[in-house]
Amino acid sequence: MNRVALFRPDDGRAESASALLRDLGAEPLPDPMLAVEPTGEAPRADAAITVLTSKTGAELVAEADWRPGGELVAIGAPTAEALEALGYTVNRLPSEFSSSGLVAELATDAPGTPIEVARSDHGSDVLTDGLNDAGAYVHETVLYRLVRPGEAGESTVAAANGDLAAACFTSSLTVEHFLAAADERGVRGAAIDGLNGAVVGAIGEPTRETAETLGIDVDVVPQTAQFDALAEAVVDRL
Incomplete structure (x- = not known):
C-alpha cells in the first residue's frame, strides 16, 4: 500500500x-x-469589514464570544463553514482562496474603510500590504501562533x-x-x-x-x- x-x-x-x-x-x-498556541486576543469589533482566514481562527473568536461590527469575510470554504456552524453569518467568500484573491475582492471597497484581519502569526503580508495599498485602514490581530x-x-x-x-x-x-x-x-x-x-x-x-x-x-x-x-x-x- x-x-x-x-x-x-x-x-x-x-x-x-x-x-x-x-x-x-x-x-x-x-x-x-x-501546533496552535492561542494568544488570547480577539478582533476589534468596530471594523467595517473583518477577515478571518482559518477554521482555527473561527473557533477562537467564537470561544471569545466575539461579534463583528460589520461585514464578515472568510478565506476558504472550510473557514466559512466553520464560522456558519458557530452561528456567524459570512457575508463574502472570495472565489480565489488566497490573500491576493481577497485583495482583489475587496479592492473597490477598501479606500477609507477600516478592515480588521484576524489570523495566525504567520499570515502573508500580501493581504495586509495589498489592502493598505488599496487605501484601507488595516488593523491586524494575531489570534494564535503556529509552532512545530x-x-x-x-x-x-x-x-x-x-x-x-x-x-x-x-x-x-x-x-x-x-x-x-x-x-x-x-x-x-x-x-x-x-x-x-x-x-x-x-x-x-x-x-x-x-x-x-x-x-x-x-x-x-x-x-x-x-x-x-x-x-x-x-x-x-x-
Whole structure:
C-alpha cells in the first residue's frame, strides 16, 4: 500500500485526514508539523469589514464570544463553514482562496474603510500590504501562533529512507517545519531526495513556490485549496 505523509495538526484534523487517505486506498503517515498556541486576543469589533482566514481562527473568536461590527469575510470554504456552524453569518467568500484573491475582492471597497484581519502569526503580508495599498485602514490581530511540535519528524526519516510514496503539504509553514525537523535529524538532503522520488502535493501556489524554492519538486496542486482535494489529487497521481 502507498504510504502518504500528512502534516495536519493533532486536533482532530490529522485523524480525519488519515481516515480520508485510508478510504482512498493509501496508508497514512500522520506527522503533525503545526501546533496552535492561542494568544488570547480577539478582533476589534468596530471594523467595517473583518477577515478571518482559518477554521482555527473561527473557533477562537467564537470561544471569545466575539461579534463583528460589520461585514464578515472568510478565506476558504472550510473557514466559512466553520464560522456558519458557530452561528456567524459570512457575508463574502472570495472565489480565489488566497490573500491576493481577497485583495482583489475587496479592492473597490477598501479606500477609507477600516478592515480588521484576524489570523495566525504567520499570515502573508500580501493581504495586509495589498489592502493598505488599496487605501484601507488595516488593523491586524494575531489570534494564535503556529509552532512545530517537538516530536515532529517521523516523516522526514521515512522520506530519507525511501519509505514514502507521497506527501501532502498544506501550507508553506508545513514545508519549512518538515525541513527543520529533517535538519535536526541530520537527514535534510536525503529527505529532499526521497520526496523528489515520490509524489509531492501542495495545497496551493504559495505552498508550491515555497517547496520548490527549498528544493522540493511539486507534482500536484489541486484546483481547490482544500485537504480533500489535495489528497484525492495525490492519490490519483500515485
